Amino acid sequence: MSTPLPTAYEAEFAGKVALVTGGASGIGLALSRRLAASGASVVVADYHADSARKAADELRATGAQATAVALDVTDPASVEAGVRSAVDTFGALHLAVNNAGIGGPSQPTGAYGVEDWDRVVATNLSGVFYSMRYELPALLEAGGGAIVNISSILGTNGFAGSPAYVAAKHGVVGLTKTAALEYADRHIRINAVGPGFIDTPLLRDTDGPARDHLISLHPAGRLGMSEEVAELAAFLLSDRASFIHGSYHLVDGGYSAS
Ligand code: NDP
Numbered sequence: 001m002s003t004p005l006p007t008a009y010e011a012e013f014a015g016k017v018a019l020v021t022g023g024a025s026g027i028g029l030a031l032s033r034r035l036a037a038s039g040a041s042v043v044v045a046d047y048h049a050d051s052a053r054k055a056a057d058e059l060r061a062t063g064a065q066a067t068a069v070a071l072d073v074t075d076p077a078s079v080e081a082g083v084r085s086a087v088d089t090f091g092a093l094h095l096a097v098n099n100a101g102i103g104g105p106s107q108p109t110g111a112y113g114v115e116d117w118d119r120v121v122a123t124n125l126s127g128v129f130y131s132m133r134y135e136l137p138a139l140l141e142a143g144g145g146a147i148v149n150i151s152s153i154l155g156t157n158g159f160a161g162s163p164a165y166v167a168a169k170h171g172v173v174g175l176t177k178t179a180a181l182e183y184a185d186r187h188i189r190i191n192a193v194g195p196g197f198i199d200t201p202l203l204r205d206t207d208g209p210a211r212d213h214l215i216s217l218h219p220a221g222r223l224g225m226s227e228e229v230a231e232l233a234a235f236l237l238s239d240r241a242s243f244i245h246g247s248y249h250l251v252d253g254g255y256s257a258s
Contacts, residue, residue: 144187
């Protein structure tokens with residue numbers, strides 16, 4: 001999506017430091033670009049150092065401040081080091097998007113692999129906890145800030161064949177609400193975003209009838225675009241959302257309306 005940013009938002013995040021987990025691909029990359037375009041210094045935190053570096057290089061080529069951090073959200077020590085590196089590089093941390101996630105296999109609950117369950121929950125739920133665990137002290141140190149956790153439409157709906165993903169994404173919504181209550185009076189806002197199915201590399205193995213089925217779930221008649229999710233998340237991170245705490249916002253092409 002190449003719609004130019006309205007001028008009013010061009011410097012909205014000037015002076016702010018933002019960390020985006022899974023920031024090198026799909027929704028996270030769109031968010032990294034969106035925040036950089038609005039003046040934030042962006043820390044692209046992703047599993048693979050090469051892809052994080054490539055994304056940070058791309059942002060710097062536009063004149064933005066950006067750095068790359070290789071980080072595994074399933075490993076608390078790695079997350080702690082990534083947050084420390086962000087603060088060391090840019091002096092503070094004000095904004096975070098906990099976006100890194102994986103899909104997992106499609107199997108009914110009674111046949112779902114135990115190791116698959118552990119891997120999906122470790123990434124999609126524990127990874128969000130570990131991230132907030134180390135981001136929140138940094139945000140407090142900075143005097144406040146905002147966090148957006150990327151859940152899913154499957155943070156409120158079930159989806160046959162994806163028990164671990166659905167459970168983890170529901171968990172992200174509850175975790176978001178709880179942390180929001182804990183930090184609302186300390187100048188930190190924490191919210192969750194629930195995208196419908198979005199056309200990203202996460203859906204790389206979904207084509208043909210399976211893709212058509214996903215599209216049919218959205219009254220809008222198409223999959224969403226990463227930029228459409230990034231726009232909502234950027235709003236929630238901004239001061240324009242100053243009274244929005246602990247809520248879960250859908251961007252789903254009407255999926256949940258029926
Ligand atoms: P992508 O696969 O395009 O991007 C996810 C990024 O996170 C990748 O760079 C991935 O690296 C990285 N990542 C995966 N595991 C880890 C880890 N342990 N530590 C650090 N980084 C990791 O996916 P999307 O952009 O589609 O998804 C982003 C988020 O949005 C996820 O939380 C997903 O669940 C959620 N979401 C996606 C929807 C969709 O339809 N696409 C719908 C609703 C929610 P690598 O490529 O190496 O795995």
